[in-house]
Amino acid sequence: MTDTDTELLRIENVTRDYRQGDQTVHALRNVSFTAARGEFIAIAGPSGSGKTTLLNLCAGLDHPTEGTVRLAGRDLSTMSRQQLADMRLREVGFIFQAYNLIPVLSAEENAEFILLLQGVPFAERRRRVRALLHEVGLEGMESRRPGQLSGGQQQRVAVARAIAAEPRLVLADEPTANLDTDTALALLKIMDRLNREHHCTFIFSTHDPRVMNRAHRIVHMVDGRIESDERHDEAAP
């Protein structure tokens, strides 16, 4: 069994309902899904199809109404908020559509944020973050605050932050939605390369066909259900 075949995430018969006033919104309906280590998966679908809810459940940011979510063999529903946050700190990287960098920290401080909370020593932290910022093309911008960076640059900092601690799973919610085509493709290339080099599992949501084509596996969602789950042997260059 290779690394890629090792199961990292298992979602079984998950349903997630929300109350909105008097109405119940079925965000996810009996969804089952697994992801192996090193996969590069796109969750595709129109707005309101349940992509973000699925990603939030994968990270333990939300809890299913029914069903179970297991990450690295652990049932997330049995963990406390403290344990979940600690698990995310060590196992999960997050990339958001709106970048969501910490505004009071510089690019370098944002990128090393997770490492610092993990207690990685200064020299090791600095070496890894400098190398990563170089990898994502942000050399020379280490001391800039998020407000001094373009959208694409902020998202690259977010990518660096997400993978700096070499998590097993990186979740990205519409990471290219706010970026122009060139920047989006450049970012995807970076994510793809990092996926190959660092062997971490990438799961990202998108409804952009250009982005979907970079994925090795595309999970299509409609109305809270998985409609199809396709593997691509060769992703678009």
Added chain:
Amino acid sequence: MTSLGLLCLMAQRNLWRNTHRTLLTTGTIALGLALLLISLGLGSGGDRQMLDGAVRLMGAHVAIEARGYDATRSLDRTISAADIPAMVSVLNGHGFGTPAVLPRLYASGLASSADGSSGVSIIGIDQDAEAPVSAIDDHIVAGSYLGTSATNSAVIGFGVARKLALSPGSKFVLMAQGPGSGDIQSVLLRVMGITRTDVDDLDQTAIFLPLATAQSLTGLEGRVHQAAIVLGDVEQSGPAADALRGRAMPDVDILTWQQLMPSQRDLIRVNVAGRVLVDVAFFLIIAFLVLNTLLMSVVERRREFALLDAVGVTPRRRFLLVLIEGAWVATFAVVAGAGLGFAGHLYFKHVGLPLRLLSSSAMSAAGAAIDPVLYSALAPSQLFGTAALVFLLTVVLALIPSWKAATDADAHLLR
């Protein structure tokens, strides 16, 4: 940098992200603390001045009396004037400076002039010993204070002078009954001066005589009713009384100013209680203002806390982050407020607050004249205690928004 260092750095930068809000919160606390310290200083200063005034108008910080005299005011309960130096010798060289020791004799009598008679309180004093500490001579409105060699002369209260139509140089007869035999003695006295203290008891009935004259009139030669001790600082009263009590002296009572001047003691207690109530109200107002601002800052940052939760910042660390922000605010505010308050205290300590701004007439309370200018007196324990209390209050208040930051992380706010 450790994770705690990171939280401290983030907390500090978070505060300066919204400079206006931070300055407003810090300013509110600082101003509140400063006003609190100034009010505390003026309140304590007022109490101290009132007490000092009472001590200087025939009061004392500590007194030695014959056993039971304070309760009975019995004329025959006396101590020997010759024994007083030995009794108070324990105070010398024990950090009490050079206390003034004032032998006093008290009696009741009847003063008569060509224009009538009036019941009076006779106070026999050692005029030379009293002069440096007594305020009686400061309140002479006609004539002069008792001279060193004065014998058959007296300083009388303004009310006595009016009732008996006396003026400096006039003569009057003073009669008093001695203890034991009940014989009534009289003496012809010349009015040396008239005093007006604005304290009714003294103005309406007091007649101050040289101690020897009073002793002769009452048949108590060599005896006094009280050895009044005036110290450099009222705070020394307790230790001085303890030192005197530690010395075995039979048949005497050692009384502190609280026992000698119960009306002043009670007034100060009422003042302190009033100040505590005002301070608590003040604290509550500041507390609600600060809590509102801190809570608003957390509510506005719900998305940020959701993000921190998403990237793995545990509830405990989010709690700590906001608590550190509260501690920063408390530190800035307390340093600024204590500085401002102390500056205000120094101003009022040296320049004073003229009470004429509030009332044009002379004031007295509990038998003591109130100084027309109020001077601040702020003890280090009051300054540091209040500052510490405000710091603690702010940090305790920050627990509420900290708890909110730790528990309120809604992933739906993140896209």
